Amino acid sequence: MFESLSDRLSGVFDRLTKQGALSEDDVKTALREVRIALLEADVSLPVARDLIKAVQEKASGQSVTKSVTPGQQVVKIVHDELVHVLQGDGDPGALKIDNPPAPILMVGLQGSGKTTTTAKLAKRLKDREGKKVLMASLDVNRPAAMEQLQILGAQIGVDTLPIVKGEDPVQIAKRAKTAAAMGGYDVYILDTAGRLHIDAELIAQAAAVRDVAQPRETLLVVDGLTGQDAVNVATEFDDKIGVTGVVLTRMDGDGRGGAALSMRAVTGKPIRFVGLGEKLDAIEEFHAERVAGRILGMGDIVSLVEKAQQTIEADQAERMMKRFQKGRFNMNDMRMQLDQMLKMGGMEGMMGMMPGMKKAAKQVEESGMDDSVLKRQIALINSMTKTERANPQLLQASRKKRIAAGSGLEVRELNQLIKMHRQMADMMKKMGKGGMLKQAMKGMF
Numbered sequence: 050m051f052e053s054l055s056d057r058l059s060g061v062f063d064r065l066t067k068q069g070a071l072s073e074d075d076v077k078t079a080l081r082e083v084r085i086a087l088l089e090a091d092v093s094l095p096v097a098r099d100l101i102k103a104v105q106e107k108a109s110g111q112s113v114t115k116s117v118t119p120g121q122q123v124v125k126i127v128h129d130e131l132v133h134v135l136q137g138d139g140d141p142g143a144l145k146i147d148n149p150p151a152p153i154l155m156v157g158l159q160g161s162g163k164t165t166t167t168a169k170l171a172k173r174l175k176d177r178e179g180k181k182v183l184m185a186s187l188d189v190n191r192p193a194a195m196e197q198l199q200i201l202g203a204q205i206g207v208d209t210l211p212i213v214k215g216e217d218p219v220q221i222a223k224r225a226k227t228a229a230a231m232g233g234y235d236v237y238i239l240d241t242a243g244r245l246h247i248d249a250e251l252i253a254q255a256a257a258v259r260d261v262a263q264p265r266e267t268l269l270v271v272d273g274l275t276g277q278d279a280v281n282v283a284t285e286f287d288d289k290i291g292v293t294g295v296v297l298t299r300m301d302g303d304g305r306g307g308a309a310l311s312m313r314a315v316t317g318k319p320i321r322f323v324g325l326g327e328k329l330d331a332i333e334e335f336h337a338e339r340v341a342g343r344i345l346g347m348g349d350i351v352s353l354v355e356k357a358q359q360t361i362e363a364d365q366a367e368r369m370m371k372r373f374q375k376g377r378f379n380m381n382d383m384r385m386q387l388d389q390m391l392k393m394g395g396m397e398g399m400m401g402m403m404p405g406m407k408k409a410a411k412q413v414e415e416s417g418m419d420d421s422v423l424k425r426q427i428a429l430i431n432s433m434t435k436t437e438r439a440n441p442q443l444l445q446a447s448r449k450k451r452i453a454a455g456s457g458l459e460v461r462e463l464n465q466l467i468k469m470h471r472q473m474a475d476m477m478k479k480m481g482k483g484g485m486l487k488q489a490m491k492g493m494f
């Protein structure tokens with residue numbers, strides 16, 4: 050899986066991480082090579098482009114962290130972006146198969162590996178989760194397909210719905226539902242018929258089955274070797290039938306892997322499993338972190354940078370706390386706090402976490418302040434001189450006007466910022482005396 054992409058990328062990053070200092074051009078050249086490698090692996094163009102753009106932005110905004118090289122930092126950023134591309138906003142978690150008997154609908158083109166995947170999944174649910182599983186083939190056009198599922202079932206020790214000649218797929222689905230309920234099954238998996246291409250009849254049949262079965266999960270099986278086509282097939286199936294997850298098969302081959310990388314970003318659907326061979330246990334849950342690690346092959350560097358970042362954040366927190374306890378809280382500190390707030394889900398999220406700040410959080414909510422306010426406040430602080438940031442009380446009316454104008458904002462907003470700074474400084478001082486600050490800061494970093 051991903052071998053050629055992985056080889057290409059490790060070549061690029063080996064060169065990058067060996068350099069002590071990096072110019073913007075070095076990073077650009079490296080990212081250009083990453084982009085080409087992604088495209089050659091058949092990652093869709095917009096996905097590759099967005100990924101590179103995100104990396105570029107993050108790399109240029111990143112301050113240099115001691116104890117790791119800039120190249121190592123770039124590797125970490127690429128890793129994080131890969132994870133993001135692979136899983137979108139989050140891990141989809143386990144299959145939703147509570148409330149027995151839970152129906153799972155398997156859809157996909159003929160030859161994608163649907164029947165094999167049905168059996169692999171059934172085996173997995175039985176072996177790993179102790180589920181009682183029933184499988185049913187709805188492929189009335191191909192008796193051989195029905196028999197194939199029966200044979201696989203016997204091999205893995207999972208029941209299949211007895212074959213009754215002359216039934217249509219909807220009737221089989223209904224019978225499976227009854228049999229699953231009567232037989233005390235936890236899960237029943239419906240293996241629908243496939244076609245070589247998506248056509249109206251295939252879709253109509255799958256939709257009719259979906260309507261009677263009301264599946265908890267509709268898993269689309271696609272052949273990972275088909276690259277961009279796999280992504281197109283997924284988009285179409287999702288539009289017409291609605292899928293909850295994707296299984297990419299044949300990821301054991303020397304496929305270029307691009308389908309895996311584009312799938313989530315293009316379709317918005319999570320990859321749930323990957324098929325890694327013909328054997329019935331050759332299936333793996335899809336974990337974005339693990340796959341990104343495999344693609345980059347640089348797990349050591351990623352954890353090194355993570356550790357360095359954690360140490361630095363802890364150092365920073367410690368230093369800040371000492372300053373606050375002494376009643377020192379200037380605009381630089383304020384800016385750091387605002388940055389942190391943005392990272393932690395905005396004003397409300399963070400203030401709610403700090404003892405004694407619940408009331409302030411409520412005020413924030415009522416005043417309609419949101420993240421754009423935080424960003425504007427950061428812009429105002431950025432427009433101040435170093436001396437002003439250290440001693441905001443020095444700000445005269447004329448300078449206030451200049452600062453507000455410099456960040457395209459009103460003096461009123463600057464005054465609000467100054468007031469908020471003063472209140473926070475007071476609060477920090479009070480909290481510092483009571484030892485509450487230490488606790489509050491612990492929650493923040």
Ligand code: GDP
Pocket residue numbers: 157158159160161162163164165166243297298299300301302323324325326327331
């Ligand atoms: P269906 O028509 O979609 O039901 O496809 P099948 O399940 O019959 O699979 C077609 C062929 O692909 C069979 O020979 C399977 O053994 C093979 N196959 C399925 N999944 C994988 C996989 O993950 N890796 C490999 N190498 N072969 C697979």
